[in-house]
Amino acid sequence: MGPWPRRIRRRPPKPQIVGSSPTGPGLRVIGLWAGKAPVGLRLMHEYVIARGVIDSLLKAVSGSGRRIRDFRVVVGELSMLNMELLNEALTRLLEASELRGAGFRMEVEPASVGCGSCGFSMSFREAVSGLSEEEKEMIHFIPDLLASYTSCKRCGSLDLRIVSGRGVSVRDVSILEQ
């Protein structure tokens, strides 16, 4: 999924509800990377994430009597998750939960990088292009090391920041009409 060879797994992002607002017929739930899972859980990466997604949804409808029809899972490119495994984990855990029957879609959010000096925006892949495999490996571990190894492709500034592509979020949750 990422622009580098995948070896060890990075810290699993944990979906977390940070706010919700009604949007149309459903409920929109946005999750951000909370990242509290201990290192040992990396082996269970996708299952930890899937569990987090389901817990977030259960929390959102808890006590309301509402049922979830479907939702969308947006996976940041930098989270380095295996989409196939995550899909499998979500399917299995959903069926074993109170959300049985709910549908979902998954999509990857490309990582992008912005320059704080000139405002230029570039994809993460573009930002790391031209780096050696060893340099990409370092950035793979800690993406925020990006500016230690490369600079803005337009103005050369080191003031780079990752704008998108981190973590996992649950969006566009639609509720089944009673």
Next chain:
Amino acid sequence: MRLISYTVIITGGKGGVGKSLIAATAALILSTSSSKVGLLDLDLHGPSASIILGVGGAPVESEEGLTPPTVDCLEVMSLDLLAKGRPLPLRGESKEEVVKEVLALTAFGSLDYLVVDLPPGTGDELLTVSKYARQSGGAIVVTTPTKLSIAVAAKVVEILASMSMPILGLVENMAIGQADSLSETLARETGVKFLGRIPFDPAIFSDAGRLSRNELLNTRFAASLRSALMNAGFKVE
């Protein structure tokens, strides 16, 4: 961090008070006292632990994460080892992410003590580490005899107390004379244990980074720090 028995954070708020030297030397002292010890340099913008201790290697990728290099018996992790000495410009929003990633990715294994060197200030690094370390850790607050350093240290003590982070004590670095100092007054007023003074040692400040680890351990600076660590409750040789 669950494999780490106790985390010691070295903080102080003000820059230039010797936190990094104290953190690196304290970690060395503890590691020579039959404890399994790690040193984590979280001074993201001005890392110096690897320079002070002469760490040459880089973290090695393993199934568990990133295994830090070892000097003598001490495991040392610094972002500088990943950035390979390059500058690391980071905005506030990224700092918390980086601190969490370093904490989660570094495979120290089972440790008796993890010593954490914090940067000046009371920002993300201090707040994030205190949040994770407060269950089984304590802070050593470093000051110098100057009014400027004391003023910032007082704020650090207040923040740590508000977060229920245990404070092991306050140590005065670069001390001159033996008279009752502003640091002791601050300790008294805040109810924090005064761990002692580390006399100003011109040699350590001119030679830090050039001294071998053995030479560092044999300085007057290290001897005073050893006493301060004992006053904080550590069993050191």
